[in-house]
Amino acid sequence: MKNIKEFRQAYLQTPWRKQMQVVGVFLLCLLIPTLVTSIYLNVTVRAAASGREILLMQDEIETYELENADLQTQLGIVTSAAEMEKKAEDLGFQRIQQGDALYLVVPGYTPRQSVTIAPPPKSIKTITIAMPPDFSQSLIDLVKQKIQIEALSTKGTAR
Amino acid sequence: MNNENVWRYTLLGAIFSLLGFLVLGKLVSFQLDPESKKQFVEEQDKYSGGWHTVYPARGQITDRWGHLMAGNVTMYEVGVNLEHVKNPHTIALTLNVILGLDYAEIMKSIENPPQGLVYLVLDDYVSKADLERLQKYKDEIGNTYGAITGKDAPSLDGLTWVPKLQRIYPEKSLASNLLGFVGRDDSGKIKGYFGVEANYDDLLAGVPVTVWIPNDPNRVEKLPTVPEGTSLVLTIDREIQRSMEDIVDASLDETGAKSATIVVLDPKTGEILAMATTPRLDLNKYWNYVEIFRDSTPFNRGVSEAYEPGSVYKVLTMAAALDKGVVKPQTEFIDTGKIEVGGAEIYNWNSGVWGPQTMIGCMQHSLNVCLAWIATQVGAKDFYSYMKAFGIGHLTGVDLAGEVAGRLKIPGDTDWYDAELGTNSFGQGVSTTPLQMATAVSAIANKGKMMYPHIVRSIISNGHQYDTEPRVLSIPLSEETAVTLTDMLAESLEKEASDALVEGYRVAGKTGTGEIPTPYGYTSDVTNTSFVGWGPVDDPSFVVYIWLEKPLTSIWGSEVAAPIFPRIVNKLVVLMNIPPDDVRYELYGQ
Numbered sequence: 001m002k003n004i005k006e007f008r009q010a011y012l013q014t015p016w017r018k019q020m021q022v023v024g025v026f027l028l029c030l031l032i033p034t035l036v037t038s039i040y041l042n043v044t045v046r047a048a049a050s051g052r053e054i055l056l057m058q059d060e061i062e063t064y065e066l067e068n069a070d071l072q073t074q075l076g077i078v079t080s081a082a083e084m085e086k087k088a089e090d091l092g093f094q095r096i097q098q099g100d101a102l103y104l105v106v107p108g109y110t111p112r113q114s115v116t117i118a119p120p121p122k123s124i125k126t127i128t129i130a131m132p133p134d135f136s137q138s139l140i141d142l143v144k145q146k147i148q149i150e151a152l153s154t155k156g157t158a159r
Numbered sequence: 160m161n162n163e164n165v166w167r168y169t170l171l172g173a174i175f176s177l178l179g180f181l182v183l184g185k186l187v188s189f190q191l192d193p194e195s196k197k198q199f200v201e202e203q204d205k206y207s208g209g210w211h212t213v214y215p216a217r218g219q220i221t222d223r224w225g226h227l228m229a230g231n232v233t234m235y236e237v238g239v240n241l242e243h244v245k246n247p248h249t250i251a252l253t254l255n256v257i258l259g260l261d262y263a264e265i266m267k268s269i270e271n272p273p274q275g276l277v278y279l280v281l282d283d284y285v286s287k288a289d290l291e292r293l294q295k296y297k298d299e300i301g302n303t304y305g306a307i308t309g310k311d312a313p314s315l316d317g318l319t320w321v322p323k324l325q326r327i328y329p330e331k332s333l334a335s336n337l338l339g340f341v342g343r344d345d346s347g348k349i350k351g352y353f354g355v356e357a358n359y360d361d362l363l364a365g366v367p368v369t370v371w372i373p374n375d376p377n378r379v380e381k382l383p384t385v386p387e388g389t390s391l392v393l394t395i396d397r398e399i400q401r402s403m404e405d406i407v408d409a410s411l412d413e414t415g416a417k418s419a420t421i422v423v424l425d426p427k428t429g430e431i432l433a434m435a436t437t438p439r440l441d442l443n444k445y446w447n448y449v450e451i452f453r454d455s456t457p458f459n460r461g462v463s464e465a466y467e468p469g470s471v472y473k474v475l476t477m478a479a480a481l482d483k484g485v486v487k488p489q490t491e492f493i494d495t496g497k498i499e500v501g502g503a504e505i506y507n508w509n510s511g512v513w514g515p516q517t518m519i520g521c522m523q524h525s526l527n528v529c530l531a532w533i534a535t536q537v538g539a540k541d542f543y544s545y546m547k548a549f550g551i552g553h554l555t556g557v558d559l560a561g562e563v564a565g566r567l568k569i570p571g572d573t574d575w576y577d578a579e580l581g582t583n584s585f586g587q588g589v590s591t592t593p594l595q596m597a598t599a600v601s602a603i604a605n606k607g608k609m610m611y612p613h614i615v616r617s618i619i620s621n622g623h624q625y626d627t628e629p630r631v632l633s634i635p636l637s638e639e640t641a642v643t644l645t646d647m648l649a650e651s652l653e654k655e656a657s658d659a660l661v662e663g664y665r666v667a668g669k670t671g672t673g674e675i676p677t678p679y680g681y682t683s684d685v686t687n688t689s690f691v692g693w694g695p696v697d698d699p700s701f702v703v704y705i706w707l708e709k710p711l712t713s714i715w716g717s718e719v720a721a722p723i724f725p726r727i728v729n730k731l732v733v734l735m736n737i738p739p740d741d742v743r744y745e746l747y748g749q
Contacts, residue, residue: 051378058382066322069216069231070287076227076329081401098663098729103738105746111736114616115225115392118624 208373215365218388222397231324235285244317328442336459340445353458357560362389392617394430402730403435415711422704426601428629429610434461465565465590469673471691472586479545482636485536501577523651527585534584548635549599565590597704604699606638659721661728663739668692670716685709688716
C-alpha cells in the first residue's frame with residue numbers, strides 16, 4: 001500500500017507523464033482508423049482496378065468476336081464456289097466429265113464424311129468456371145488468406 | 160469562458176442542432192415514404208450505369224461439307240453525341256466526302272435536332288473500309304487542330320460509331336431460293352425472310368440478353384453468357400447446287416421456258432441435295448427482291464408453287480395398282496383410244512389408238528386411257544388412300560418457309576366428281592409442288608419407304624452438334640412393288656430409247672406433260688413439262704425432279720424435260736462418286 005502511494009505521488013509530481021499518456025491515447029485513436037482506412041482504400045482501389053480491367057476485357061472479347069466473325073466470312077468469300085473455280089482454272093485445272101473418272105478399289109478408304117463443326121452432345125464434359133475469390137471474400141478472409149500464405153511460404157523455406 | 164458570449168454559443172449550438180435534426184428528419188422521411196424512396200433510387204440508377212442489350216451473333220449456315228453459305232460481317236452505325244459536337248461543319252463535310260452523305264441534311268440534323276435528343280444516328284451499315292478511312296481522318300484532324308480552340312477550329316469531336324454484325328452471303332445468289340435472307344420488318348426488328356432464314360429464324364437469331372452495366376467498377380459483375388445463335392449445316396452440296404443452277408439457266412435459254420426447277424433428293428434419307436429454280440437473288444442485295452420477284456412470283460418454286468404435273472403422276476397411279484395387285488407388269492390392256500370415266504371421255508395424248516399393251520407399254524407410251532382404266536380398277540377409295548399415303552395434297556413438312564400443299568380433291572369434297580378419278584390418274588385435276596412429287600417418287604426409289612424431306616442436316620447449339628436422323632414419313636407401298644415398278648420404268652425408258660437414258664447407268668423415270676388450267680378451260684398450246692427419274696436402279700442414290708414451265712421449243716416433256724435428266728445425272732455421278740454400273744459390279748466383286 002505504501003509503495004502504491006509512493007508511486008502515485010511520484011506520478012503526480014511529473015506532469016509530462018500524464019501529457020505523454022494523453023498524446024499516446026490520441027495517437028492510438030488516430031493510428032487505428034488510419035490503418036483500417038489504408039487497408040480499406042488499398043482493397044477498394046484494387047477492386048476498382050480489377051473491375052475496370054474486366055470492363056476492358058469484355059470490350060476486348062467483343063472486338064475479338066467481331067474480328068472472328070469477319071475472318072470466318074472472309075474465308076468463306078475467298079473459298080466460295082466461284083472463287084475456287086476461278087483459281088482452279090487459273091492453275092490449269094478443268095472440270096472432270098463423267099467419262100474421265102477412273103475408279104479404283106482402295107483398301108481402307110472411307111468415303112467423305114459430312115462436316116463436323118462441334119462435338120456431339122454425348123461428349124459433354126461439365127466445366128465449372130469458378131469465380132475468383134477476389135469477388136466474394138471479405139476483408140477478414142483476405143487477411144486470413146494472406147497470413148496463411150505467408151505462414152506456408154515461411155514453412156517452406158525453413159530448414 | 161466570458162459570460163457575455165454564452166448566449167451566442169448557445170444560439171449557434173441550437174441552430175446547428177436544428178439543422179442536424181432537420182437533415183435527420185428528412186432522411187427518415189425519405190426512408191418511410193415509398194414514393195420518395197423510389198424517386199431517389201431511379202435518380203441514382205440513371206447515373207450509376209446503363210442497360211445494355213447483348214445481341215448474339217446470328218448463327219452461320221454451311222453446306223454439308225462446311226462451306227459457308229451465310230455468315231456475319233462487322234458493319235458500323237455512325238452517329239454524333241450532340242453535346243460533344245464542336246464543329247458541325249467539319250462533321251458534315253467529312254461524312255459527305257468519305258461516306259457520300261448529304262452535307263445539308265447532316266448540318267440540319269445536327270443543328271436542329273429533335274427536342275431532348277442527345278445522340279443522333281447519321282448512317283448505318285458503314286463498311287469497315289470506310290470506317291477505317293473515317294478513323295484515320297478523325298485522328299489526323301485531332302492531331303493537327305486538337306490544340307486550337309475556338310468555334311471555327313476544325314473538329315470531329317462528337318462523331319462516334321458502334322460496331323454491329325450484318326448478315327452476308329459469300330455465295331451471293333447460289334442457293335438463294337433455299338437460304339432466304341435477313342432483313343428488317345416494319346418495326347425495324349431484324350427478321351429472316353423465306354427459306355431456311357425464315358424457317359429457323361428464332362434459332363439462328365438466338366436470344367438477346369439485356370444487362371445492367373454499372374459505371375462504378377466496384378459493382379461490375381460477370382456478364383451473363385449470351386450464346387451465339389444456332390448454326391446450321393444444310394444437306395445441300397454446294398457443287399451439286401451450283402451445277403443444277405447452271406443447268407436450270409441453260410435449259411431456260413434453250414427452251415424459252417418461263418421458269419425451270421430442279422429438285423435432287425437422296426431417297427434413302429430424304430436429304431435435299433439441291434433445289435435450283437428461277438429467278439434467283441443476290442442475297443447481299445436483298446432489297447432487289449421486289450424488283451426480281453414481281454407479280455407474286457414465288458421465292459422458291461420448288462416448295463411454294465403447285466401445278467398440275469401431268470403424266471409424271473402416272474408413276475403413282477401405277478404404284479397403287481401394282482401394290483393393290485390389280486395389275487402386274489405383263490397385264491395386257493387393249494387400248495381403244497378412248498375411255499369414259501364418270502361421264503367424261505378420256506383420250507390419249509395424241510388421240511391415237513394403241514391396241515394391246517402391257518403395263519410397261521402403257522408407261523412407255525404414256526397412255527392416258529390405260530392409266531384411267533387402271534385407276535378405275537383400283538377404285539376411287541383405294542386410289543385416293545394411296546395418293547394420301549404418297550403425301551399428295553398435304554405439306555411434306557420440309558423445313559423451308561413458304562411450303563404450299565397443292566390440292567387433291569377427294570370423294571366427299573363438294574368439287575369432286577366421278578370423272579376426277581380418270582383425270583387424276585394421269586396428273587390432271589390435281590396439283591403438287593415439285594418437292595411433293597420428288598418425295599412421293601422417292602418412296603419407289605427407296606423400296607417403299609418415303610423419307611421426310613429436309614434441308615438441315617445438323618444443328619450446332621451451345622458448342623455441340625446435333626445431327627438430324629432420317630425419318631420415315633410414310634410407307635405407301637411394299638418393297639416388292641417398289642422394285643417391280645422401278646424395273647418397269649427403267650425398261651420403258653430403254654424400250655422407248657428415251658432422251659433420258661444415261662450412258663453407263665441404268666436409270667428409271669417418267670416424262671410428263673401437263674395442260675394448264677385457265678378460267679376458260681385447259682390450254683393445249685402451252686404446257687408444264689416435267690421429268691422424274693432416279694438411279695442407279697439397283698441402289699438408287701438420287702431422285703431428280705425437273706419442271707419446265709411453258710417451254711417454247713416444244714410442248715412435250717419427252718422433248719424438253721427428258722434430255723435434261725442425263726445432263727443432271729452426268730454431273731451427279733461425278734460429284735457423288737457413283738461409278739458406272741459395270742465398274743460398280745466389278746468393284747463389288749473384288
